[in-house]
Amino acid sequence: MAETELRKRPAAKATTVNGQPESAKPEFEKPVATFTEDADPQAKNKIPKKKNSFNVVPYIALLLTIASVFTRVYRLGRADFVVWDEAHFGKFASFYIKRSFYFDVHPPLGKTLLGASGLFVGYNGSFPFESGKQYPPELNYTGMRAFCSLIGSLMVPLGFYTGLQLKMSILASTFLATMVMLDVALLSISRFILLDSLLLFFTALSAYCLVVFRNYQKTEPLSTRWHIWMAYTGISIGCCLSVKWVGLFVIALVGLNTLEDLWVMLGDLKMPVRTYARHWIVRIAFLILLPAAVYVFSFWLHFTILNESGEGDAQMSSLFQANLQGNNFHENPISIAYGSKISIKNGARGGGLLHSHIQTYPPGASGSEQQQVTCYHHKDQNNEWIVMTPAEEDMPAENEIKYLYEGDTIRLQHDQTKKLLHSHPLVAPVSKAHWEVSGYGNLSIPDPNDLWVVEIVKDGRLQLEGEKREIRSLTTRFALRHKALGCLLHSGESKNLPEWGFKQAEVYCDKTADVKNPGNLWNVEQHWNSLLPPGGAAAYPQSFWRDFIDLNIAMWQANNALTPDPTKEPDQLTSKPHQWPIMQVGLRMCGWGDNELKYFLLGNPVVWIGSTVALVVFAAVCFVYLVRAQRRCGDWKNEDELDDFMFAGKVGVLGWFLHYLPFFIMGRVMYLHHYFPALYFAIILFAFVVDHLAKRTGKVLHAVILLAFTAGVVAVFVQFSDFVFGMDGPATQWAHLKWISTWNVFDGVAGSVGAALSGDFGGAGSGSA
Known part of the structure; x- marks a missing residue:
């Protein structure tokens, strides 16, 4: 039989304190195990076995995942027509399958994945994805939706494990996952061919990786697992950014947390400088360079796949377009000659083509009321101009070639209307500080205000030193200086014209005459002249980094141009940021006729209102703890417990703040789904606050409170x-669910989103952030 004894050690010698003897206290040895001779001789080598406790966590996660998948695939193919943003993102998927270049305001990774989903289910890319149009039998739209739905369903187990990593109880983590699974809005957005389900998944993944990475930082800094989870974090935030630019807010969340860590380490005087420097190096590598690499790679993949000329060509530089298959830029003669017909592209990032049409500037907008001159981003015969000499009698003979050189004075005649490019000292219609540009006159009436001097600023192809420099297709960047006024023809960075100008880019004559301004530079994009030989594709060099920068700036400019347009946003489709947290608005995702299947984008009131209240409650709890700390009340067992509390709060509050507050300073069109990433972090905080407060009521009541909240959801x-x-039949059947008067469930204008989706960039889908 094993026995344990506490053996008293001999008393230590007496010591003296301040010259006085101090009695020695007996010391006790630690418990020592002894064995009798009749004990099992092998007992010394036996280790007491621990009883295996049942781990319920993976089983709960599995059940939540199964339930999440069910909610997202149930009746998935019921709507056999194009719903909401499927009109845009389904179309973009088609372009990847056809390898046809397009332009959109969002980075390409998410749309590339949508294209892959279509390819996987056998879609050939031929369907136009017009809003409300019925899907053809051969298109497996349910399979494409299932891809988004399955990705969206993974948010639920991610939410569950994020709660556990934030030291929430199992019941609270289950409550968190249930809110993610059964929020009506989050569920709705994951059941169609949309980018938002992919964005939300990568947002949830980033939050989870951040929390795990932080926990390893506390326990195993600079360990292998710490490095691995930092790499996971970098990849996930890079994917967020590569789906939509709101991924920048996730990067900000991770970045602020990282800066706080580094600031705390700076105060650790025991940490060697080399170790501190290593922390900086690995964070720069994994949390800055790695996400940037993911982002850049998505564009490399984008350019590699979309190698065919398509409808988005005009948003890119002429040199980029020259390397797409299917265009005719290789047929361009290299050197421009008088009598050549050309199209001229503005040099600003995302600049359009010089354009004119028969419509004139309306009274009040312009003193001249002459023919409008604009910049247009689509190929059109109204973009074509003919290079003319200052005087008609100086034009070369029919079969004679006279090249255009730097310093030449020219006139540009609009091929369709025969008007000449003209400027005069009248203010421009929008940019009042500069001179108006118009189409005016004809070749038979000489006018000094029709004359422009060509000035070469840069040429991508080398010319021999000392030779007179030619104006060449695509590679020559030049300015057009008005001979009489000295101003430069400008567009690109100017504002768009109002409705009377079809919201095309304004063209004016820039008084500053700054040749460093890209908006004052132009290049010949297409060139037709039967007397000159084609230049061939090899004449136009390609550069990935130039194209990458061009596309990103064009995306930024197009995104900023997405201002609200009441004529394209019927039926209260748009909303304001202050309406989102209090769930003041919903959104009709399709037509609303009595015989139409209807979908209404609206949150779960328990989730939305509860998460908003939790933000206020958390602030109040922090204030109470602050006051109690000042009174020296011991609310925390140790510093780690306080640190865990503050970290969970920072993830929830800061994540919500960074994803929500920026929308107040944006001038672009906004929709309800822009709140969803912020909502996810508010949900995390909601579960944490309920769990934290309920724990103080005892185990039984704690469980009852969490189960009650879960049951409410x-x-x-x-x-x-x-x-x-799906709502089948008249919407008045759901009148009892109009809990708030501003919810447009059954009354109001019974329009469709079709009109909203019909615009190029003013519609619902392209307005997504």
Whole structure:
């Protein structure tokens, strides 16, 4: 039999304190195990076995995942027509399958994945994805939706494990996952061919990786697993940024947390300088360079796949377009000659083509009321101009070639209307500080205000030293200086014209005459002259980095141009940021006729209102703890417990703040789904606050409170489930669910989103951030 004894050690010698003897205290040895002779001789080598406790966590995660998949695929193919942003993102998927270049305001990774989903289910890319149009039998739209749905369903287990990593209880983590699974809005957005389900997945993945990475930082800094999870974090935030630019807010969340860590380490005087420097190096590598590499790679993949000329060509530089298959730029004669017909592209990033049409400037907008001159981003015969000499009698003979050189004075005649490019000392219609540019006159009436001097600023092809420099197709960047006024023809960075100018880019004559301004530079894009030989594709060099920068700047400019347009946003489709947290608005995702299947984008009130209240409650709790700390109340067992509390709060509050507050300073069009990433972080905080406060009531009441909140989410979802799975019949059947007067469930204008989706960039889909 094993026995344990506490043996008293001999008393230590007496010591003296301040010259006085101090009695020695007996010391006790630690418990020592002894064995009798009749004990099992092998007992010394036996290790007491621990009873294996049942781990319920993976089983809960599995059940949540199964339930999440079910909610997202149930009746997935019921709507056999194009719903909401499927009109845009389905179309973009088609372009990848056809390898046809297009332009959009979002980075390419998410749309590349949508294209891959279409390819996987056998889609050939031929369907136009017009809003409300019925899908053809041969298109497996359910399979494409299932790809987004399955990706979206993974948010649920991610939410569950994020809660556990934030030291929430199992019940609180289950509550968190249930909110993610059964929020009506989050569920709705994941059931169609949309980017938002991919964005939300990568946002949830980034949050989870950040939390795990932080926990390893506390326990195993600079360990292998710490490096691995930092790499996961970098990849996930890079994917967020490569789906939509709101991924920048996730990067900001990770970046602020990283800066805080480095600031705390700076105060650790025991840490060697080399170790501190290593922390900087690995964070720069994994949290800056790695996400940047993911972002750049998505564009390399984008350019590699989309190698065919398509409808988005005009947003890119002429040299980029020259390397796409299917255009005729290789037929361009290299050197421009008088009598050549050309199209002229503005040199600003995303600049358009010099354009004119028969419409004139309206009274009040312009003193001249002459023919409009604009910049247009699509190929059109109204973009074509003929290079003319200053006087008609100086034009070369019919079969004679006279090249255009630097310093030449020219006139540009609009091929369709025969008007001449003209400027005069009248203010431009929008940019009042500069002179108007118009189409005016004809070749038979000489006018000094029709004359422009060609000035070469840069040429991508070398010319021999000392030779007179020619104006060449695509490679020559030049300015057009008005001979009488001295100003430069400008566009690109100017504002768009109002409706009377079809919202095309304004063209004016820039008084500053700065040749360093890209908006004052132009190049010949297409060139027709039967007397000159074609230049061939080899004449136009290609550069990935030039194209990468061009596309990103064009995306930024197009995104900023997405201002609200009441004529294209019927039926209260748009909303304002202040309406989102209090769930003041919903959104009709399709037509609203009595005989149409309807989907209403609206949140679960328990989730949305509860998460908003949790933000206020958390602030109040922090204030109470601050006051109690000042009174020296011991609310925390140790510093780690306080640190865990503050970290969970920072993830929830800061994540919500960074994803929500920026929308207040944006002038672009906004929709309800822009709140979803912020909502996810508010949900995390909601579960954490309920768990934290409920723990102080005892185990039983803690469980009852969390189960009650979870049951509330489920019950409300059941009430609102038709909004997700389809409303068949007159919308008045759901009048009882109009809990707030501003919810446009059944009354108001019964329009469709079709009109909103019909615009180039003013519609619902392209307005997504």
